[in-house]
Amino acid sequence: MSTPVNTFRKLPIGIQSFEFLRSEGYLYVDKTALIYRLVTKGKLYFLSRPRRFGKSLLLSTLEAYFKGKKELFEGLAIEQLEQNWFEYPVLHLDLNAEKYDSRERLEKMLELQLESWETTYGVDKGTMTYSGRFSTIIQRAYEQTGHRVVVLVDEYDKPMLQTFDNPDLQEDFRKTLTAFYTVLKSADPYLQFVFITGVTKFAQMGIFSTLNQLNDISFDLEYNTLCGMTxxxxxxxxxxxxxxxxxxxxxxxxxxxxxxxxxxxxxxxxxxxxxxxxxxxxxxxxxxxxxxxxxxxxxSGTPTFLVEMLKRTDLDLRELDGIEVSSASLKESGIEINNPIPIMYQSGYLTIKTYYEHTDTYALSFPNEEVRYSFLHYAVPLYTPLSYLKIYPYIVRSVRELRSGDIEAFLNRLTCFFADFPYELNVKTERHYQVVFYLVFKLMGQFTQAEVRTAKGRADAVVKTADYIYVFEFKLHGTAEEALKQIDDKGYLLTIDGRQLVKVGVAFDAEKRNLGKWLIG
Known part of the structure; x- marks a missing residue:
């Protein structure tokens, strides 16, 4: 086997320091033209993007620019655009690294950062509050340098996201952070530029009501490509x-x-x-x-807050492909324990597929195959007694059986899968069983073309392999004969492309909590 041709080129995986990236010869996708537009068109910005989408590197790049480190931008677009390189005092607050499970953790983080700035600018903290110290630091930095101050805040919402299931601690954090961030309102005369990033936009955080001039560019076409790659x-x-x-x-x-x-x-x-x-x-x-x-x-890690939220909510996974939500729910909401959809969008597990201008609503879905199948793998133990590692062999063997045309073996395997299922079939759990059917067939889509369509009282699926097209109808309340007849009556497949059509009607046995009779047509 020949040696890969990219052996000697350095890719910046996980690199969050622009100075390190440039000085050590890592490749860089040039975003500096957009950065120049940002710094020349406005002053106070907020940007929401999913984790690992380049927010930290963006802030580090802004820091290098405002510190006047022209040599780091050699050969980049901004080198030609910027004619005047000034050095501004930069206060860069990074809340991304800490785990915020107590008031002491947040206080320690703020204390360390404030003490560092106070040492730099000769501020005596005395008995001042955090907000008082922050305000004094900004003013002193301006007075000492003769330049207005740049404030960069990375993952401002991290403490809030980690405490959504602890209302008392979250309220404590909210008060502390609101007082800290809203210093930026009164300090406006001393500020050159402010950029704040996070995953979500907490409507209850005072930063957005007090800093009403903060420009949220999260949905702006102009800055759509600021983070990520095209x-x-x-x-x-x-x-x-x-x-x-x-x-x-x-x-x-x-x-x-x-x-x-x-x-x-x-x-x-x-x-x-x-x-x-x-x-x-x-x-x-x-x-x-x-x-x-x-x-x-x-x-690289599913956020803990999303894991806990999905465990607590009554989410129907079948609704995620094409789910419609209001524009306001994506732009203004914080975390609501019974509505994980906005945070799934902001975290990158769902994305915009269509915008309906006449109703100001969005249709959301999984952005790509990595997210779709990884999320479904993760969801398996939330709905079944099995982990994905245990269900995976079922999926792989089932795909082999369908590819070879052995539909009886596939249905017997599906029967084995449900053999130890813990839920009695009743009104409350009927949807749960439908979601499990959905998961099984959707996961098969990694290896086949699998379409799953569901509606009240039924679950049907279409699986396409190289030689076969299977149409399944599962009756939770009805007979296999009725299921097979429904396939014919509804005409699920109107066009056949030469592959063998196999129609499968299955009745679910509520007493056995498993597949009952099936018919193949």
Whole structure:
């Protein structure tokens, strides 16, 4: 096997320091033209993006720019755009690294940061509050340097996200952080630029009501590509890596690029027309560095707050493909324990697929295959007694059986899967069983074309292999004969392309909590 051609090029996987990235020769997708537009058009900004989408690197780049480190921008777009390089005092607060499970943790983080700034600018904290100290630091930095201050806040909402299930602690954090952040309102005469990032926009946080001039660019077409990567950027920057991926996966260049798109593209952060779909940068860089496809972003860690929320909510997974929500719910909501959809969008597990201007609503879905199948894998133990590692062999063997046309073996395997299912079939659990059917067939979609359509009282699926097209109808309340007749009556498949059509009607046995009689037509 030949050596991958990208061996000696350094890809910035997980690199959050712009200075380190540039000085150590890592590749960089040039976002500095957009950064120049930001700093020249406005003063106070907020940006929401999913984790590992480049927010920290963006803030580090802004810090290097405002500190006047022109040498780091050699060869980049901003080198030609900026004619005057000044050095501003920069206060960079990063809340991303700490685990906020107590009031002491947050206080320690703020204390360390404030003490560092106080040492730099000779401020005696005395008996001042956090907000008083922050305000004094800003004013003193301005007076000492003669330049207005730049404030950068990374993951401002991290303490709030980690305490959504502890209302008392979250309220404590809210009061502390609100007082701290709203200093930026009174300090406006001393400020040159403010940029705040996070995952979600907490409507109850005083930062957004007090700083009413804060420009939320999270949905702006103008800055849609500020974080993440476009296909054009990938193909312009990583040609050797794409060639290596092509070689290692034994595909053509076009096939490799298309697979990269299916796996990691599809994020949309604006309702406007003319948007550019965005790729997940962490996954793209990981795939190019390793010359193989994988579930890199999801494997890097599902946020704890989302895990707990999904455990507590009555979420119907079948609704996620194309679920419609109001514009306001995505732009203004914080975390609501009974409504995980906004936070699933803001966290990157769902994205905008369609915007309906006449109703000001969005249709959401999974952005790409990595997120779709990784999320469904994760959801398995929430709805079944099995982990994904245990259900995976069922899925793989089932796919083999359907590819070979052995429908009886597939149905027997599905029967074994439900053999130890713990729930009695009743009004409350009927939807639960339907979701399990949905999960099984949707997970098969990794290896086949699997479509799952569900409606009240029934669950049906279509699975396409190279030689067969299967149409399934499962009756939770009815007979196998009725299920098979429904396939014929409804005409689920109106066009057949030469593959053998197999119709399968299955009755679910409520007493056995398992598949009952089935008919194949």
């Amino acid at each position: 296909r054009t950027e990938i193909e312009a920057t990583f040609i050797p890596e794409l060639q290596a991926l092509t070689e290692q996966t034994e595909t053509t260049y076009e096939q490799a690029v298309e697979q990269l798109a299916r796996q990691y593209d599809g994020y949309r952060f604006t309702p406007e027309k003319g948007f550019t779909p965005m790729y997940n940068p962490f996954s793209v860089l990981s795939a190019l560095a390793k010359s193989r496809f994988g579930d890199y972003w999801f494997a």
